[in-house]
Amino acid sequence: MPDASRPMPGAASLLPLEISSLRYDVGEDRLIDNISLTIDSSGISVIMGANGAGKSLLLRLIHGLLRPSGGDVRWNGSALNLATRQRQALVFQKPVLMRRSVAANIDFVLKSRDGQDRQRRDQLLQEAGLYRQRQQPARLLSGGEQQKLALARALATEPEVLLLDEPCASIDSASTLQIENLLRQTRERGVKIILVTHDIGQARRLADDVVFIHAGRLREYQPAATFFDSPKSDEAGAYLQGRIVI
Amino acid sequence: MKSRTRLAALLTLLSLFGDSHAVADSIIVQSTTSTANSGLYDYLLPLFKKDTGITVNVVAVGTGQAIKNARNCDGDVLLVHAKSAEQKFVVDGYGVSRHDLMYNDFVFVGPPTDSARIAGGRSAIDALSKISTHKARFASRGDNSGTHKKEMALWKKSAIDPTSASGSWYLETGSGMGATLNAAVGSGAYTMTDRATWISFKNKQDYSIQVEGDSELFNQYGIIMVNPEKCGQVNQAAARQFVDWMLSAKGQDAIAAYRLNGQQLFFPNAN
Amino acid sequence: MQDFSNAFGLAASLIFSADADLIEIIALSLRVSVSAVVLAALIGFPLGALTAVAHFPGRQTLTVTLNALMGLPPVVVGLLVYMALSRAGPLGWMGLLYSPTAMIIAQTILVAPIIAALSRQVIEDIHKEYDEQFRSLCIPAHRVMTALIWDSRYSLLTVMLAGFGRAIAEVGAVIIVGGNIDHLTRVMTTAIALETSKGDLALALALGFVLLILALSVNAAVYSLRASARRLSYA
Numbered sequence: 001m002p003d004a005s006r007p008m009p010g011a012a013s014l015l016p017l018e019i020s021s022l023r024y025d026v027g028e029d030r031l032i033d034n035i036s037l038t039i040d041s042s043g044i045s046v047i048m049g050a051n052g053a054g055k056s057l058l059l060r061l062i063h064g065l066l067r068p069s070g071g072d073v074r075w076n077g078s079a080l081n082l083a084t085r086q087r088q089a090l091v092f093q094k095p096v097l098m099r100r101s102v103a104a105n106i107d108f109v110l111k112s113r114d115g116q117d118r119q120r121r122d123q124l125l126q127e128a129g130l131y132r133q134r135q136q137p138a139r140l141l142s143g144g145e146q147q148k149l150a151l152a153r154a155l156a157t158e159p160e161v162l163l164l165d166e167p168c169a170s171i172d173s174a175s176t177l178q179i180e181n182l183l184r185q186t187r188e189r190g191v192k193i194i195l196v197t198h199d200i201g202q203a204r205r206l207a208d209d210v211v212f213i214h215a216g217r218l219r220e221y222q223p224a225a226t227f228f229d230s231p232k233s234d235e236a237g238a239y240l241q242g243r244i245v246i
Numbered sequence: 247m248k249s250r251t252r253l254a255a256l257l258t259l260l261s262l263f264g265d266s267h268a269v270a271d272s273i274i275v276q277s278t279t280s281t282a283n284s285g286l287y288d289y290l291l292p293l294f295k296k297d298t299g300i301t302v303n304v305v306a307v308g309t310g311q312a313i314k315n316a317r318n319c320d321g322d323v324l325l326v327h328a329k330s331a332e333q334k335f336v337v338d339g340y341g342v343s344r345h346d347l348m349y350n351d352f353v354f355v356g357p358p359t360d361s362a363r364i365a366g367g368r369s370a371i372d373a374l375s376k377i378s379t380h381k382a383r384f385a386s387r388g389d390n391s392g393t394h395k396k397e398m399a400l401w402k403k404s405a406i407d408p409t410s411a412s413g414s415w416y417l418e419t420g421s422g423m424g425a426t427l428n429a430a431v432g433s434g435a436y437t438m439t440d441r442a443t444w445i446s447f448k449n450k451q452d453y454s455i456q457v458e459g460d461s462e463l464f465n466q467y468g469i470i471m472v473n474p475e476k477c478g479q480v481n482q483a484a485a486r487q488f489v490d491w492m493l494s495a496k497g498q499d500a501i502a503a504y505r506l507n508g509q510q511l512f513f514p515n516a517n
Numbered sequence: 518m519q520d521f522s523n524a525f526g527l528a529a530s531l532i533f534s535a536d537a538d539l540i541e542i543i544a545l546s547l548r549v550s551v552s553a554v555v556l557a558a559l560i561g562f563p564l565g566a567l568t569a570v571a572h573f574p575g576r577q578t579l580t581v582t583l584n585a586l587m588g589l590p591p592v593v594v595g596l597l598v599y600m601a602l603s604r605a606g607p608l609g610w611m612g613l614l615y616s617p618t619a620m621i622i623a624q625t626i627l628v629a630p631i632i633a634a635l636s637r638q639v640i641e642d643i644h645k646e647y648d649e650q651f652r653s654l655c656i657p658a659h660r661v662m663t664a665l666i667w668d669s670r671y672s673l674l675t676v677m678l679a680g681f682g683r684a685i686a687e688v689g690a691v692i693i694v695g696g697n698i699d700h701l702t703r704v705m706t707t708a709i710a711l712e713t714s715k716g717d718l719a720l721a722l723a724l725g726f727v728l729l730i731l732a733l734s735v736n737a738a739v740y741s742l743r744a745s746a747r748r749l750s751y752a
């Protein structure tokens with residue numbers, strides 16, 4: 001995937017990310033409930049929580065795809081706007097690929113940045129392990145391959161902040177390791193990564209700090225070591241042990 | 247002016263698809279349908295083209311519509327059959343002058359059942375009165391065409407107003423002679439038609455001519471060149487050549503020579 | 518009816534004899550209707566995409582209007598175009614009346630609302646699917662529109678087909694603005710109308726069959742194209 005040597009201009013200057021009293025309601029349901037959180041550290045922040053806890057919603061709110069019902073999100077002091085959003089990329093839980101070839105999916109993004117660049121496209125595809133399939137229709141890729149392509153496309157935008165919603169959900173273990181390496185390289189380049197994952201092993205391997213949410217509320221925000229050794233909240237403890245908490 | 251040039255450019259571009267207009271030396275004749283449907287033009291126009299090299303494009307519509315189109319300057323020559331309307335066209339300045347060109351006659355056609363007992367009669371007025379007393383179905387053009395105008399004049403002479411029965415036994419099709427004949431044949435109605443259209447009509451089924459030979463049924467065709475002073479785009483030279491040719495001995499002979507199923511359809515009478 | 522069986526035989530002999538007049542008429546029908554559909558697509562696709570994607574005041578009104586215009590009677594369109602192109606009309610100086618160009622203009626007006634309204638539905642669907650991804654990538658509006666149109670091109674081909682069906686089958690507009698002039702503006706439908714008015718129902722019906730075969734072949738071609746696109750899951 002992308003090479004770590006590529007310099008990132010103005011790296012991480014979007015930090016800190018300040019989330020204050022964030023709420024998101026649908027009808028009567030309060031899906032995100034008064035979350036306040038400041039992420040100042042570069043590196044990889046992992047968001048964890050049970051199914052339906054609100055992780056994907058939180059990611060969308062952070063990225064500005066959803067308008068909060070209350071509270072706000074600030075990147076380095078400024079509210080979400082086109083300029084701040086252009087410096088981020090989000091890889092969705094369910095990848096949305098265009099009805100085009102694998103290569104054309106990357107080209108589309110490259111074209112809207114610094115013009116079409118075949119070399120760069122081929123390099124991205126090679127690093128994603130998709131070079132062989134470059135002429136194939138993207139929607140005929142396997143589920144895992146589609147996730148890799150979505151990640152390659154996100155990296156094509158050269159983001160300063162990379163938001164990932166379970167990027168390894170249907171990826172085999174060899175490719176998972178490959179992707180994890182890639183994420184480490186990306187972190188080395190100063191890109192801030194916010195990663196949602198259910199894979200506790202992956203979280204342990206990658207996380208610098210952990211955000212744990214439960215039922216739309218923030219339960220913990222800890223350095224990774226602290227979180228995995230002695231989670232404060234019962235819910236986090238239960239989640240880590242694989243127990244179900246209601 | 248600027249937007250006008252832009253529009254012109256756009257439409258010219260469009261004409262690339264459409265491969266626009268006819269040959270440079272061509273005219274448009276706004277014509278009644280009978281002359282076109284009977285095949286007269288298919289016979290005459292190649293002869294005229296051989297003589298002059300001019301292409302004649304015929305727009306065949308009812309006489310009323312043809313006159314209206316010519317009033318909009320959408321034609322170079324008018325060839326119809328409604329004398330008073332033609333004279334008005336000239337008086338209003340749209341036509342240069344009107345000339346008798348040829349004639350034929352109208353006939354009444356009907357089904358063999360002949361419920362109004364008109365068959366064999368020679369009087370048009372008589373036939374109309376019988377039809378209205380029997381409330382027998384009668385299909386009218388109802389489209390302001392030459393034939394329609396003639397029919398209305400005949401009703402007036404017989405002091406009957408058929409339009410009060412419109413929709414019951416009196417059926418106004420509002421369409422051309424062919425469509426009206428189709429409607430009549432399809433619904434067992436009488437109708438009045440010019441002889442040329444009748445002879446060339448192919449859907450006669452068991453219908454036949456039942457009244458003919460009345461001098462009231464005389465059908466005169468006229469030809470008029472559209473006035474270039476009113477309509478600047480008239481192709482004067484070519485239009486004049488066409489009118490002159492039609493009125494000349496050569497054109498008149500050609501009209502007389504045209505036969506369909508062995509019958510003469512039009513009788514030249516230019517003077 | 519005897520005409521009916523006659524018509525089959527006549528249609529077959531017309532086609533196999535490759536009658537020169539018939540070929541000229543078919544060629545003109547295709548040229549007029551295909552050009553009109555292409556032009557209508559150039560107008561209709563962006564309009565459809567705009568009403569599907571953009572939010573602007575009057576969008577609802579525009580959508581409803583486009584839907585209503587789908588039912589525009591061909592005669593009315595013919596009349597409007599006639600009045601504009603007539604030598605007495607505002608565009609009379611161009612001398613376009615009674616030309617294939619006039620017929621293309623009329624059919625374009627007739628077909629554009631259909632293409633706009635139907636493509637709006639197609640594009641709305643794909644827009645729902647792409648919307649979040651495109652917003653996340655901060656794709657500017659004009660690129661969103663072109664991408665949506667391009668990515669739904671195989672569905673839009675079917676939309677064009679619906680437009681083509683209306684164009685090739687209509688007689689009301691072309692007969693007014695074209696004038697049904699032999700060897701100049703006579704197309705399949707006006708030829709059918711003419712033969713009907715001459716009472717030659719068998720020939721009219723035979724021409725009808727030929728028109729049907731024409732429409733069928735165009736449809737079959739587009740559907741096979743679309744089927745192969747679907748296999749590639751591009752459609």
Ligand SMILES: Nc1ncnc2c1ncn2[C@@H]1O[C@H](COP(=O)(O)OP(=O)(O)OP(=O)(O)O)[C@@H](O)[C@H]1O
Pocket residue numbers: 026031049050051052053054055056057058093
């Ligand atoms: N538009 C919506 N309308 C109503 N409810 C919604 C909407 N979007 C999300 N939800 C609900 O909000 C809750 C949180 O959804 P979210 O997708 O954020 O969960 P998640 O933490 O990402 O779960 P998972 O681990 O399964 O991906 C879920 O219960 C979901 O049903």
Ligand SMILES: [Mg+2]
Pocket residue numbers: 055056057093165
């Ligand atoms: Mg989720």
